[in-house]
Amino acid sequence: MVRIALCFWLTATSALAGEIWVSNEKDDTISVIDEATLEVVRTIEVGERPRGITFSKDYKRLYLCASDSDTVQVIDPVTGKILHDLPSGEDPEQFILHPDNKHLYIANEDDAIATVVDVESRKVVAQIDVGIEPEGMAVSPDGSFAVVTSETTNMAHWIDTKSQKIVANTLVDQRPRHAEFTKDGDELWVSAEIGGTITVFDTDKKSEKAKINFEIKGIHPDRVQPVGFEMTADGKYVFVALGPANHVAVVDPKTYQVLDYILVGRRVWHMAFNGDQSRLFTTNGVSGDVTVIDVSNLKPLKTIKVGRFPWGAAYRPT
Amino acid sequence: MLNDDRWMFPKGRVLKPHCVKWLGCLFACVSVAFVTSASAAERLDVVIGYLERLIPPPPTLSNLDPVPDDLGWAGAKLGVAGNSTTGKFLDHHYSLSERRVPEADDFMAEARDLLAVTPFLIVNAPAEDLLRLADLSEAKQALLFNVSAREITLRDTDCRANVLHTMPSRLMLSDALAQFAVKKRWTNWVMIEGSRDGDKALGNAFERSAAKFRIDLKSRKTWAFDADMRRNAASEVPLFTQDFPEHDMLLVADEAADFAPYLPYNTWIPRPLAGSVGLMPLTWSSVVEQHGAAQLQSRFRDLAGRTMRSVDYAAWAAARVIGEAVTRTNAREPDVVKKYILSDDFELGGFKGRKLTFRSWNGQLRQPIPLAQAKAVTALAPVEGFLHQRNELDTLGLDQPESRCRAFGEKNG
Incomplete structure (x- = not known):
């Protein structure tokens, strides 16, 4: 009995050994949440208006868009020290690391440009003209396409990562915010905040395949505004943050049907899974907290107070 | 480039000399488009x-x-x-x-x-x-x-x-303010309006909104001073506002912002001001920053060198x-x-x-x-609950x- 309990305890702790890093847009800090205790264990001071946040593939570096400092900061996640800056172009908002672990595709919100930076040589490899207010960034799993969405131009721009040129532009609904490829790379999903939809594209044809709408009883449809979303690796769920509707939608990626709506904090923005994807951490901008969702039963587990206006979230194992 | 053929050559219109210039441009543009974007949709x-x-x-x-x-x-x-x-x-x-x-x-x-x-x-x-x-x-x-x-x-x-x-319309603006007042329960109003047509029209809109949202507009006075208020607002405004009945909010209808800037802190009793000064219902303002507005503001500033x-x-x-x-x-x-x-x-x-x-x-x-x-x-109308x-x-x-x-x-x- 003791042995079983001990064994359970060991697996439980090994499964929950990691951290969720949250960028606080209006506090110029990162809150680090321990996934086992669900407490903030560290607060790290960073550049101005931190938004996009992601780890290198080996988790040895954290990349952070410090938008108002006009730079991407590279941080040692163990010490929390800022190691150096990357030339990012002006007002970097969001970015994506290419599967080669070397090229960072950055959306420069104020400049209608996407900047490609080599994180090793710390040099700008390319700058690509895109629509107004680029934000959502995605790279296909095979690395062949990067996609930038522009909020005011309402397009997804498809960039060939070899030539660094735009090869297609596809219209989406008003104010696209976030883009993700499915794990198999067959589909690209793009959320439109003001349009209130997610558009699903066929990657090969670069044409619209499906459109997902959201409806929450008691909330006016105009206030249901999809922003960030994440897909589970097993292809079972897509979780969609619905902004001022204060809910996360659970979508079946095979049928495109909404399965459930989970109440979270106010103005839910982005999210990150923990390592085994048993839990989902959502950033709630207006209430200044993070909601932890139990993925097994789709119920909120806990609310954790972080800094002012939490924006992005990223996971690293420890 | 003015090469919209449909609108350059409506039926029966005589071509003006400068139209002929555009005609040349039209052909030039069309041929360029033909060469460079064979696969794209029509220009x-x-x-x-x-x-x-x-x-x-x-x-x-x-x-x-x-x-x-x-x-x-x-x-x-x-x-x-x-x-x-x-x-x-x-x-x-x-x-x-x-x-x-x-x-x-x-x-x-x-x-x-x-x-x-x-x-x-x-x-x-x-x-x-x-x-x-x-x-x-x-x-x-x-x-x-x-x-x-x-x-x-x-x-x-x-x-x-x-x-x-x-x-x-003025009514959209006045309704926005009325909703906010109802939410705050500041439903006893008095009003000062200017003498220009727009001020009267705005005053009428406030009165109409007050009726729509069941606000009691208790008094409506016209501002009729010729003196320069920059010098004597502190002595004139208290007297002018002294005979207003008890109220929660003082509305000001002064579209050109002529006298309104001199009212705050000079009224007989301390009450919030709204309308053309204080809390203002506006189509847009330089202080709007949420919902991505900061980006629009900065693009406008870059272009015009002033606020939007x-x-x-x-x-x-x-x-x-x-x-x-x-x-x-x-x-x-x-x-x-x-x-x-x-x-x-x-x-x-x-x-x-x-x-x-x-x-x-x-x-x-x-x-x-x-x-x-x-x-x-302070708030964005429609106010929650309406x-x-x-x-x-x-x-x-x-x-x-x-x-x-x-x-x-x-x-x-």
Whole structure:
């Protein structure tokens, strides 16, 4: 009995050994949440208006868009020290690391440009003209396409990562915010905040395949505004943050049907899974907290107070 | 580039010499497009006209905050620049053609001239000029965007099927303030209004909103001082406001901001001020920053070297409405564009936190109204709790059952 309990305890702790890093847009800090205790264990001071946040593939570096400092900061996640800056172009908002672990595709919100930076040589490899207010960034799993969405131009721009040129532009609904490829790379999903939809594209044809709408009883449809979303690796769920509707939608990626709506904090923005994807951490901008969702039963587990206006979230194992 | 063939050569029009120049340009552009974009959709050139009646603003006591020379015009430029960025990915090409007509010049002649170039006009002119323009036979198939006239009648008995309004009516503004007052339970009002026509009209709108939202407007006084209030507001204003009955809020209707700046802190009893000073219901303000507005503000500042104002916003929105409709329909015929704009499919992201659409029964752009003070937005109307069977934005201004506009057809909804 003791042995079983001990064994359970060991697996439980090994499964929950990691951290969720949250960028606080209006506090110029990162809150680090321990996934086992669900407490903030560290607060790290960073550049101005931190938004996009992601780890290198080996988790040895954290990349952070410090938008108002006009730079991407590279941080040692163990010490929390800022190691150096990357030339990012002006007002970097969001970015994506290419599967080669070397090229960072950055959306420069104020400049209608996407900047490609080599994180090793710390040099700008390319700058690509895109629509107004680029934000959502995605790279296909095979690395062949990067996609930038522009909020005011309402397009997804498809960039060939070899030539660094735009090869297609596809219209989406008003104010696209976030883009993700499915794990198999067959589909690209793009959320439109003001349009209130997610558009699903066929990657090969670069044409619209499906459109997902959201409806929450008691909330006016105009206030249901999809922003960030994440897909589970097993292809079972897509979780969609619905902004001022204060809910996360659970979508079946095979049928495109909404399965459930989970109440979270106010103005839910982005999210990150923990390592085994048993839990989902959502950033709630207006209430200044993070909601932890139990993925097994789709119920909120806990609310954790972080800094002012939490924006992005990223996971690293420890 | 003015190479919209449909609007350059309407049937029976005589080609003017400068048209011939455009003709050359037209062929040059078409041949370039043919060579460079064989695979893309057909090239589309869209000219957006900007027509302004330059009327000197009325004199005000303070000259600290003059009306910018390019009010509205700068907004139109930013909107067209935005359209062009989208357009370059679609082979859609936008240009802006402007006529800014001094008060003494022939406005209608300039208007006709511009209508020969394009059916899409952004109009920054008083209501009477707008109506004369709308009733021109040349304007019958055109699509005019009112970006400055706030008259309620333009959305009501004086509406026109070829006029859309991106500027809110005075009633939308006053309803926004009334909703906020109800939420705060500041439902006893008194009001000071100026003596100009616009001030009276705004005062009437406040009174109408008070009735609609069951606010008690207890007293309404006209400001009638000739003296320079910069020197003696502290002695005059307390006396002027002393005989007001007890109230929660003092409303001020002074559209040119002539005397309103001298009222705060000088009233007989301390009560919040609202309307043309204090808490102001506005189409746009430099303090609007949420919902991505900070980006629009900074783009405008880069372009114009000043902050964005309400007429700039309305002109920007008008240009974007045209651009959005052309983008989605892949057409530039005014009837196609208008039909799409008034349909359920149309939506515009306008940095006000929710999609902007048109009221299909009177051509008014639905939009949230910021209630702004000097340094921040205090609330955004529709205020939480004001519900509507169809669209909460229709709690602001004339709703369908009240509107006597019939130009858009009886059955529109």
